[in-house]
Amino acid sequence: MRVLLSLVLLVFASGVQPALALADDPRIDPTTGRQIAAWAPDRPFDHEHMRLELRFPDMNKAEFEGVMALRAKAVGEARGTLTLDSQGPKVSRVLVRGIEAAFTLQNNRLSIVVAPPAQPGEVIDAVVEYACDFSGNKGDGLVWRRPREDSKSESGRMPQVWSQGQPEHNSRWFPCHDSPNEKLTTELIVTAPKAFEVCSNGRLISTNTAQVGMKTWHWSQETPHPAYLVTLAIGRFSVIDLADEKARASGLRVVAYVPVGSEESAATTLGATAEMIRFFESLFDEPYPWAQYAQVCARGFNGGMENTSATTMMDAIVNGRAGQWDGLIAHELAHQWFGDLVTCNSWDHLWLNEGWATYAEALWDEHKASPQGPEKAKEAYQRNIAGNLRSQRVTNRGFSPDFPAMVSNRYTDPDEMFSRLDNPYPKGACVLHMLRMRIGDTAFFKGSALYLDRYKHATATTDDFRRCLEETSGVSLEQFFDQRVYRPGYPRLGVDLSWDESTRTLGVAFEQTQKIDRFNPAYTLDIPVLVRFSDGSSRTFVSPMNARTGRLDVVLDSRPTRVIIDPDLTICAPTQIRTPLTTAEPAASPAAPAQ
Ligand SMILES: [Zn+2]
Known part of the structure; x- marks a missing residue:
């Protein structure tokens, strides 16, 4: 995810002088003595597949009916309860193994009785029928955008729906294990009035217009991904083709969903997408991992969000000159490997996603300037790194224990991870740059490719990444990580x-x-x-x-x-x-x- 810099800086600025008056040690809640920390949740079931059927009968209302069918395997011991995060759905009925099952919904957790309990290794099917009113969601979960009658584009004059799952908001519109430490394949079968386009993850398997005035879209993500990367966008869009010859030859669909009327300008501003895919495939030594790459330019969206195979972008990206938005485009695209193919196991390791995506912006700058010679390429790359360091020089005077380090589970809400002073975006990019300088290009990129290869379709922690770099470089990096990753601030x-x-x-x-x-x-x-x-x-x-x-x-x-x-x-x-x-x-x- 990347939000506009000004917003991030505001958060930085407001955090420069933290209110520590109530606590001698910010790692502990002063009233209760409780440790302030977040831990990856248990996985009593291995979630294998979710089939989500949604019906939007009237796009002028932020409401839908849903049926979520989950296939899950019991892990460790017999499991008599299947618990899912569920922050919004009004559940009417639950079935387990095809038979109606008892359930409770408390504290945003849906607990389903599995009777008899699922034995270790046993796969069960659970079906949750529900309705959802998401009119209260302003920027997270599933969001409804009202039509704007004065809009020049017919896209603007029609309502739009889009999702923002990261970090743990998708359980506002479907029950799920809403934490990154679980991956599953997903299908979305979405019915909406037929004037609208529906985009989701993976491959479009079919569309169906059997019902008068409606259209059903069947999308399938056949490669496992975490719940927070499930996406849905419904709107009146033009779909433009951004594929180059190589993408076409390999059957990769590269498209953008853009406001009607902006096709030409969008083709200009998003024009580097296919070249970027080829560049990152080669640099990361790993083929583009998903069935398509769509960029959905959504109204009222801030920045970009790297949902697997279908990034959501702010619609302002369709305006401007060629190259103007390359940083944002490169950032979200690089996430398709770093974040999506390999996912941080918990949010304290967020820099593995965001540091890499931010660093990829510098790598693209370097590549883009390379036709002008190695000196110009280095200059462009270093200008980008210096920008990241400059933003931290002003804002990040963190020290232990008052400030949590870039990699630290000291947070109560995962959203804090994105805005903390020792920030995973610019500091993460600086750390990757320092690692590259320390072990050299060959070992750095080989180690990064090893990390992608070893943890693809799975999750990883900071130490997993460090070990890969140590394997390819022969350099012990424990001290470096101790100083620069697990400790806040910078040497000055x-x-x-x-x-x-x-x-x-x-x-x-x-x-x-x-x-x-x-x-x-x-x-x-x-x-x-x-x-x-x-x-x-x-x-x-x-x-x-x-x-x-x-x-x-x-x-x-x-x-x-x-x-x-x-x-x-x-x-x-x-x-x-x-x-x-x-x-x-x-x-x-x-x-x-x-x-
Ligand atoms: Zn990002």
Whole structure:
């Protein structure tokens, strides 16, 4: 998922000074002493397949009738209860093994009696009949958008329905295991008035117009995915073809659902989609995982959401010039591998989804600039990484234990994971960049491909990813992950430069200026220092540091014209040059795009 940056920054800004007055330790609820943490829920049943039949008799109302049929296998021991998350459905009847079953609906949990209990390994079928009024949903779950009579497009003059499941909102419109640690195949069979287009996950198996005025759409996602990636969009759309020759040859449907009248401009702004698919397939060494790639441009949607095979996009994306929205398009497309094919097992590992998708924007920038030569490609890539670091330099002064780290289960609502200061989006991208710099391109991309290959159709944790990179690089990354992933904030450097003409010695004194205390030891860093000379030549030194202060002294042939600390953002440490050598050193970095 990606939301507009301004909204994210607002959340950052509001979190800069957390209210800690009531608690000495924010990890514990001060009244009860309870630990503030979220854990992946149990999976007493392995959910294999869901068939969801929905009927929207009147698109002018935010209401539908549904039948959810689940096939699930008991795990571990005999199971007498099947419990599902269910935040909205009004359940009228439940069947288990074809026979009416007792159920209760409490605290957004639907508990179904399985009698006799399902034995370990036994597969049961449960059917839930329900109705749903979703008029109260404003941006999550299933959302109804009213028609706008003044709209220039006939799409705008008709109502629209779309879903937003992440993180745990799809149980507002169908009962399910609403947590990412469960994957299943799904089918949606949706009946709506025939003027509307219906898009969902996977492959369109059939349509049926047997009933006067109505049309039934049968979509099937034959590759398992988590409940939060189930999507539904109903609206008046034009469907445009974005496939290139290779996609056509392989039978991959690449399309966009766009407002009627915007076909031409949408073909321009979304024009890079097919090329991006090929680029990521090659870079990730893994074929595009789904039966189609649709981008559904939905009214009132904010940013994009990477539902498997059918991303939902804000409809503003159909306006603009070619390339303008490539970052958002690349982000959601990369999620089809990182997030969708391999899914974070719980939301504390969200950076495996969002860090990767954000990082993929930089990878696309690098690829896009590559025809202009490797220097330009590197420049474009680093400009993107510097942007991510810059956003964190201002907002993320986190330290332990007051702030939860990027990977930490310290949250009460999974939505917090998306907006925390030690943010999985920009920090996740910076961490991936640092890993690439540390172990090199070959080991980094091989390790990432290994991760996709090993955990595809399944879920993964941060340590799973680390182990893959360690396998392909031979480098122990435990300390790096401990410092940069499981700990909030960034190392911050104050630097004093000096030049001794008599000995021709350059002195670089480093001080780590972030908080250092019993919870926050100094970082261990290898700091690259680039030194430039008047004849255009340059030399790079690496200064190891594992304490509050460190120092580099090097004898040079001549006085440098410029000293640049960490020119390639290898250590992503916001830096202040407190004592410059010349006026050429920027006072703070990354203040401008990296060189
Ligand atoms: Zn995302």
